[in-house]
Amino acid sequence: MSHETDSKLGLDPAAVASCRVAADAIATDIDGFVRRHTTVAVERTVTRLLGVDGVDADAVPLPNVLVDRLQAAGRLGEGVARPLVAAVAATGREPREVAEAVSAGELDLLAVPEPGEAELRQLGARLAQQAVDRVAANRAERARLQAEMQTHPDPLLYVIVATGNIYEDAVQGVTAAEEGADVIAVIRSTGQSLLDYVPFGATTEGFGGTYATQENFRIMRRALDEASARNGRYAMLCNYCSGLCMPEIAAMGALERLDMMLNDALYGILFRDINPQRTLVDQYFSRMINAWAGVIINTGEDNYLTTDDAIEATHTVLASQFINEALAARCGLVPAQMGLGHAMEMDPMAKDGFLMELAQAQLVRECFPEHRLKYMPPTKYMTGDIFRGLIQDALFNLVGVWTRQGIQLLGMHTEAMHTPHMADRAIAIESAKYVMNNARSLADEVEFKPGGLIRRRAASTVAATVELLTEVRDLGLFEALAQGRFAAVKRSPTGGRGLDGVAERAPDYYNPIEDALRASLRLEA
Amino acid sequence: MSITGRTGATPPDPTRVRPYGDTLDDGQVQLSFSLPLPYSPEATEAARLLVKKMGMLDPRVYHAKDLGHGYTFFIVYARCAASVDATQIVVPKIEGDRMSKKEVDALIAERIGRPLVILGATTGTDAHTVGIDAILNMKGFDGEKGLESYHGFETHNLGAQVANEDLVAKAVELRADALLVSQVVTQKDSHKITLGQLIDMLEAEGLRQRMVVVCGGPRISHELALELGYDAGFGPGTRANDVGAFVARQVIERGLA
Numbered sequence: 001m002s003h004e005t006d007s008k009l010g011l012d013p014a015a016v017a018s019c020r021v022a023a024d025a026i027a028t029d030i031d032g033f034v035r036r037h038t039t040v041a042v043e044r045t046v047t048r049l050l051g052v053d054g055v056d057a058d059a060v061p062l063p064n065v066l067v068d069r070l071q072a073a074g075r076l077g078e079g080v081a082r083p084l085v086a087a088v089a090a091t092g093r094e095p096r097e098v099a100e101a102v103s104a105g106e107l108d109l110l111a112v113p114e115p116g117e118a119e120l121r122q123l124g125a126r127l128a129q130q131a132v133d134r135v136a137a138n139r140a141e142r143a144r145l146q147a148e149m150q151t152h153p154d155p156l157l158y159v160i161v162a163t164g165n166i167y168e169d170a171v172q173g174v175t176a177a178e179e180g181a182d183v184i185a186v187i188r189s190t191g192q193s194l195l196d197y198v199p200f201g202a203t204t205e206g207f208g209g210t211y212a213t214q215e216n217f218r219i220m221r222r223a224l225d226e227a228s229a230r231n232g233r234y235a236m237l238c239n240y241c242s243g244l245c246m247p248e249i250a251a252m253g254a255l256e257r258l259d260m261m262l263n264d265a266l267y268g269i270l271f272r273d274i275n276p277q278r279t280l281v282d283q284y285f286s287r288m289i290n291a292w293a294g295v296i297i298n299t300g301e302d303n304y305l306t307t308d309d310a311i312e313a314t315h316t317v318l319a320s321q322f323i324n325e326a327l328a329a330r331c332g333l334v335p336a337q338m339g340l341g342h343a344m345e346m347d348p349m350a351k352d353g354f355l356m357e358l359a360q361a362q363l364v365r366e367c368f369p370e371h372r373l374k375y376m377p378p379t380k381y382m383t384g385d386i387f388r389g390l391i392q393d394a395l396f397n398l399v400g401v402w403t404r405q406g407i408q409l410l411g412m413h414t415e416a417m418h419t420p421h422m423a424d425r426a427i428a429i430e431s432a433k434y435v436m437n438n439a440r441s442l443a444d445e446v447e448f449k450p451g452g453l454i455r456r457r458a459a460s461t462v463a464a465t466v467e468l469l470t471e472v473r474d475l476g477l478f479e480a481l482a483q484g485r486f487a488a489v490k491r492s493p494t495g496g497r498g499l500d501g502v503a504e505r506a507p508d509y510y511n512p513i514e515d516a517l518r519a520s521l522r523l524e525a
Numbered sequence: 526m527s528i529t530g531r532t533g534a535t536p537p538d539p540t541r542v543r544p545y546g547d548t549l550d551d552g553q554v555q556l557s558f559s560l561p562l563p564y565s566p567e568a569t570e571a572a573r574l575l576v577k578k579m580g581m582l583d584p585r586v587y588h589a590k591d592l593g594h595g596y597t598f599f600i601v602y603a604r605c606a607a608s609v610d611a612t613q614i615v616v617p618k619i620e621g622d623r624m625s626k627k628e629v630d631a632l633i634a635e636r637i638g639r640p641l642v643i644l645g646a647t648t649g650t651d652a653h654t655v656g657i658d659a660i661l662n663m664k665g666f667d668g669e670k671g672l673e674s675y676h677g678f679e680t681h682n683l684g685a686q687v688a689n690e691d692l693v694a695k696a697v698e699l700r701a702d703a704l705l706v707s708q709v710v711t712q713k714d715s716h717k718i719t720l721g722q723l724i725d726m727l728e729a730e731g732l733r734q735r736m737v738v739v740c741g742g743p744r745i746s747h748e749l750a751l752e753l754g755y756d757a758g759f760g761p762g763t764r765a766n767d768v769g770a771f772v773a774r775q776v777i778e779r780g781l782a
Contacts, residue, residue, distance in 0.1 A: 164712060171594065178593030190710050191650025194686060205652055208710040227594075249765055273684060309664060330761065347667075380655060384743070384761065416743050416761075419712060422597040423559045426590065490666070 007366050008448050009359070009458040010134065013468055016367055017090075019322045026477050027326035034284045036276065040196070040501035043067045043080040045247040048255075049131040049513050050084065050095040052212070055200045061379050062099040063248065064197045069102065069109050075505035085124040086114040086511070124512035132292065132516045138257040139294040142234075145225075149234045153440070155375065155400045155408035155434055161507045162187035162419040164206035166216040170223035172422055177235040179429045183260055183407065186220055186240035187419070188212050193243025193272050194497060198252070208419065212239050212249055217256040221331040236260055238298070241286050242268055243279070244498050251287035254293035258330055259265035260339070260407075265327045266320060267300035270487045271307075275496040276478055287331035288517045297333060298407065299324045302343030302376035304380040304487040308344040310380070314360050316486055317342050317462035318367065322469060323477070325368065332521030335370040339407050342413065343376035343394045348388075352432075352453060353396060354406070357458040362448075367462075375400050377411025389413035392399065393428065397435040402442045526782055528573035541608040552582070552604035559598045564591035572599040617748050619757050624770040626675060633677030633773050637782045640679040641772060643672060644696055645705035649719035653683045653709035656742055660705065660765050669764040678769065689723045693730060702781060703737040703772045706755075711744045717753065724754035737775045739768065 007013075015053040030114040044063035054062050070080050087098040090112050101107035114120060159181045161172040167184075173184040189206030192199075202219060203211040210216060217239065236259035241249045246268070253261055265283045268274035289299050301317040301324070308316065321340040328338055342364050346353045364373055378392045393411035400408040412420045420428075448454045472480040484490035518525055530547045546553025556576060562568035569589045576584035581603035588600040596747060599619050601603060624632070645661045647654055659666035661682045663673045672678045681699060683692065696704055708716035720740055728732040733754075739775050740750050741759035750758025 037775060174598055175592050175594045189650075190652050191686065193652070194650075207715045208712050271654075272686070307658055421559070422592055423557065423590075426592050426598055430590075488662075 008446075009362055009366055009455050010448075010450060011363070011458065011462060015462045018466050019319070019462070019469050020326070023319075023322035023468070024471045025473045026323055026469070027330055030280055030327060030477055031284075031330050033277075034281050036505055037281045038079060038505055039076065039278055039281050039512070040067050040071060040076065041245055041247050041278075041282050041499075042262035042511075043070065044245075045074065045251045045285060045511050046079070046081050046511055047084060047095065047099065048251045050081070050127050050249055051131075052084075052096050052099040054096070056101070056103040059196050059200065061200055062096075062103055065103045066099055066109060071501075071503075073110050075110065075506075076503035078508060079505075079510045081124055081512050082114070082120070082508070082510045083109050083112060085120055085127065087112045088127070089115045089119065089123050105296055110237070112396060121512070125516065128516040130335070131513060132520050135254045135289075135293050136520075138254065138293075142257055142259065142294060146234045147229065147433040149228060149232050152180070152233065152264065154372075155405040155436070156182035156236070157429060158183035158185060158374075158407050158409045159425050159429065160185045160187050160420065161425075162209045164189065164208075164210050165204040166202055166210050166219050167204065169210050169216075170219055172425070173220060173235070174223050174227045175422055176425050176429065177224060177233070178231060179426050180433055181235070181410075181429055182233070182427070183236040183238050184220070184224060185260070185262075186210050186212070186216070188240045193240070193268065195276070196244045196498065196501065198245050198248050198249075212252070214252040214256060215249070217258060222255050222259070234434055238262070241290065241297070242300075243272060244268075244274060244282075244501070246279070246282040247286035247289060250289040250293075250295075253295060254289050257405070258293075258295060260296045260298060263287060263290055263295075263297035264300040264341070265324050266481070266486060267303065269481060269491050269496065270489045271300070271303055273491065273496045275499040275502070276481055276491055276493050277496040277502050279498075280477075282501060283327070284331055285514065287328055287333055288514070288521065288523070291332035291337065292336075292517055292522055294337070295374050296337050296339050296341040296407075297328065298374045299341040301341045302374075303346070304381045305343050305345035308488045311350060311356065312341070313488075315468055317360075318364065318461060318465040319468045319472065320486055321364065321368065322465070323472070325371070332517075332523050335368070336372055338368070338371045339374035340364070340368055340371050341374040342455065344378050344399060345380050348378065348381050348392055355398075355453050356457050357395075358399055358402065359383075359454040360461065361399050361405065361413070362454070363458040363461060365403045365405070366405075372406030374407045374409065375405035376409050377415070378416050379411075381409075382413075382415035384417050386413040386417075389415060389469050390427070390431065394431060394435055397432045398439060401436040401439050402446070404443055414478055533615070533649075539611045542611050542616045543608045545644055546738050552606060554581070554603055554605045556601045556603065557599060558601075559592060559596055561595060561596055563595045564589065564597040566776065568597045569599070570595075572601060575602050576601050580606055617751055619661070619747055619767075619771055620772065621774055624766060626670060626682075626766050626769070629766060629769040630675055632770075632777075633675075636777050637677075637773070639777060639782070640677055641702040641782065642679045642681070642699055643703045643705060643772065644681045644683060644692065644699060644701045645707070646684040646692050647707040647709070648687050648689055648692060648723060649708075649715065650686060651708055651710045651719070652685045653707070655706040656683060656709060656729065657685075658696040658703065660707075660741065660759075660763070660768050665765050667764065669766060671765045672769050675765075675769060677773065689719065689726055692723065693726050693732070696732065697730075698737065701736055702776055703739070706740040708740060708742040708745065716742065716744065720753050720755070728754075735781065737772050737779075739771065741768070
């Protein structure tokens with residue numbers, strides 16, 4: 001919102017602007033750190049985008065086989081592209097064939113003589129361009145399909161499937177799409193975020209969700225494409241670009257035309273105890289891939305309100321959204337690709353809680369006017385009383401349409417009971433369609449009273465956000481995380497999982513995929 | 526069976542309890558479910574027959590909704606012919622009156638004289654910390670402060686996705702008096718496997734009897750916990766003081782401190 005007259009909340013534009021200035025300084029600091037480092041996940045991603053896929057006889061993914069060799073030799077900081085491209089030059093084989101030969105013990109990846117630097121870079125650039133072109137073709141295909149089909153007005157209706165079995169997920173996803181869901185997210189098996197490799201092939205066993213594998217992505221994409229064609233509405237596919245394999249999942253999603261990805265800069269640090277350095281390096285590369293693939297990312301600030309109190313901690317959500325925005329912008333993501341997350345998690349029995357929720361949702365909308373905001377439903381206070389739950393979700397849908405959220409993750413009245421049954425999802429979709437259609441133009445009709453509770457609540461949240469962001473800027477993001485400024489969780493820069501997979505970039509570090517992405521996205525080299 | 530309403534001011538008979546709709550013993554129940562059949566009059570009839578086969582009387586399909594792709598959802602009302610004798614039911618419960626935070630702290634100060642060391646974790650692959658945080662962390666839940674705020678407890682919240690081995694190792698290192706294990710994900714009974722493994726490990730290490738071990742979560746009952754070898758199980762609605770009181774009493778009763 002550029003000036004006060006646009007704001008239904010009477011927000012002070014100077015305060016909002018100072019949030020952005022502080023967040024930008026925080027992102028600049030992180031940007032410098034990221035550019036000096038790489039990780040095993042980043043390097044595995046490079047191999048995947050150069051065409052390496054498959055597993056060895058022990059079911060170890062070939063990207064891991066290559067990068068593990070590099071790391072074991074203490075050469076991770078050079079980047080895997082250097083020996084891989086050299087091997088392609090020396091043998092005339094494709095990168096995938098090189099990986100197979102290395103895994104079979106026929107080729108020593110680290111003993112291949114390098115061609116001259118110019119030749120290496122020329123070949124690397126050519127291979128990287130093929131990857132970038134393939135992703136661009138998927139993006140164009142999505143645009144073509146979307147142009148041919150109807151689109152639902154925002155908020156998009158987003159539902160999850162989580163059976164553990166990809167073939168069952170496909171059935172559930174297709175029924176949800178038929179009922180009117182715009183986005184189908186396949187929840188990942190609990191624990192996958194902590195695996196330092198991506199499982200391979202189609203999977204039928206998972207806990208609380210289904211493994212994210214490239215083959216599973218393909219199966220869902222095919223099922224949803226068929227449903228989209230039948231329904232005349234494009235069904236978006238979403239998965240989790242998070243955990244220790246964040247950028248690899250981004251690459252797999254880009255190759256299989258996923259449309260949306262959960263992709264937060266801080267989530268893994270706070271909620272999965274993944275090392276902060278590892279996550280910040282990984283999120284950067286994954287977001288460049290998502291940016292180029294035209295993927296809408298979803299950030300995870302909603303989670304802050306389940307570990308912290310939702311009435312007291314709304315400013316931490318807003319502050320984190322500004323940080324996520326600033327970091328995402330550096331990776332080439334545009335506002336329409338930023339699904340900044342927040343949630344309706346206040347105690348439903350709180351007096352005027354609905355007004356506070358409305359104030360917060362409107363505040364986020366006004367701070368991020370062009371963003372595809374991701375609004376998350378009540379979970380913390382869902383009880384197993386499905387009848388009360390339906391009403392909570394109805395109020396949530398009312399706030400969503402009223403404040404023009406971008407993506408509405410539909411609440412399930414059976415939240416806290418089981419992963420959604422097919423009928424639970426159908427009831428949620430029907431109820432969302434009813435509320436949202438019935439109140440579609442509410443935002444055009446209602447203003448908020450100057451000096452009233454809603455405006456006062458928004459103003460105090462902004463004031464607390466300015467204060468928090470200023471503090472984080474002065475401390476630096478790493479120190480702020482160590483002190484527990486977000487989600488009431490403390491994370492040290494040297495703690496958590498995955499630090500051993502981080503390396504400082506050597507002076508001759510080479511990553512042709514990053515170079516090609518930076519050029520394609522017109523980012524600073 | 527005969528289902529009749531009250532003929533006078535008849536009280537319900539606890540030896541043969543049936544569902545109550547609006548008349549004593551009418552047996553009214555509501556069911557909802559989906560069938561893998563395309564939305565059609567035949568699907569509706571299938572739903573009705575299915576409910577009849579459950580032993581229900583007079584099933585009425587009030588709502589059928591096309592879920593698409595060959596599936597249909599139903600809302601059915603029927604009368605339940607079965608009854609139970611409620612006078613014969615025994616449910617294991619955690620004994621003892623509820624105690625406030627103040628009372629728990631006073632009990633520990635008086636009878637134990639040092640803070641009890643409590644370790645909490647969500648174990649296995651489960652990533653949900655909501656439950657363990659609500660019981661352990663300062664903030665607590667629903668206005669009831671967590672055990673971290675008690676003088677009588679030294680708490681260590683290890684967070685989520687903690688391997689059972691790590692929890693056991695930490696318990697030894699910190700000389701834990703009690704372990705609190707949270708399990709939220711119950712798909713394919715993953716919680717029972719993870720919970721069972723911990724008890725096996727503690728027993729193998731000879732630690733099981735030396736500490737109080739309890740579990741909690743939305744699908745955890747006291748009965749299930751006892752079956753799995755825990756001292757207690759805490760379900761939805763549990764507050765920190767409930768857990769605190771149980772742990773303090775157990776330590777005293779078993780002479781563990």
